[in-house]
Amino acid sequence: MTIDQIINLLNLDLSWEYAAMIQYIQHASLLTGPEYFAIINEELQHAQDEHEHAVRLTDKIQYLGGFPTVNVQEIKTSLSNVEMLRQDLQAEYDALHRYLQRIEQLEALKLYDVAQVIREIALVEQGHIIDLEKSLGIQKVR
Numbered sequence: 585m586t587i588d589q590i591i592n593l594l595n596l597d598l599s600w601e602y603a604a605m606i607q608y609i610q611h612a613s614l615l616t617g618p619e620y621f622a623i624i625n626e627e628l629q630h631a632q633d634e635h636e637h638a639v640r641l642t643d644k645i646q647y648l649g650g651f652p653t654v655n656v657q658e659i660k661t662s663l664s665n666v667e668m669l670r671q672d673l674q675a676e677y678d679a680l681h682r683y684l685q686r687i688e689q690l691e692a693l694k695l696y697d698v699a700q701v702i703r704e705i706a707l708v709e710q711g712h713i714i715d716l717e718k719s720l721g722i723q724k725v726r
């Protein structure tokens with residue numbers, strides 16, 4: 585792994601953050617029904633968190649000498665409340681998976697400072713996962 589490769593991967597993460605932010609804003613506007621009313625604000629809060637992640641990633645990409653991308657990955661949508669929440673949860677699982685890989689890769693390059701920022705972002709994604717699993721009624725007790 586080289587610095588150039590890690591910059592490319594951080595740009596990939598950034599393009600997924602932009603997609604997540606837009607997806608949450610759109611889903612918040614489409615969610616409907618009494619049992620989903622409280623989740624609308626949750627989704628808008630997630631959108632703000634993804635916005636902050638995008639800003640933090642652009643900072644680190646620039647710090648490493650990269651050129652922050654303006655690409656946006658594919659956004660998933662649906663007219664079904666449950667399907668939208670499932671799409672959001674899958675995106676969060678994917679994001680956490682990418683960030684856990686990124687922490688290892690950054691630490692292998694001794695970029696512990698950048699790795700720390702990714703660790704903080706990963707923790708927020710874990711919180712998003714918990715919110716969405718609860719919203720979907722996913723029972724995890726073994």
Ligand SMILES: [Fe+2]
Nearest residue numbers: 601633634637
């Ligand atoms: Fe994020």
Ligand SMILES: [Fe+2]
Nearest residue numbers: 676708709712
């Ligand atoms: Fe998230």
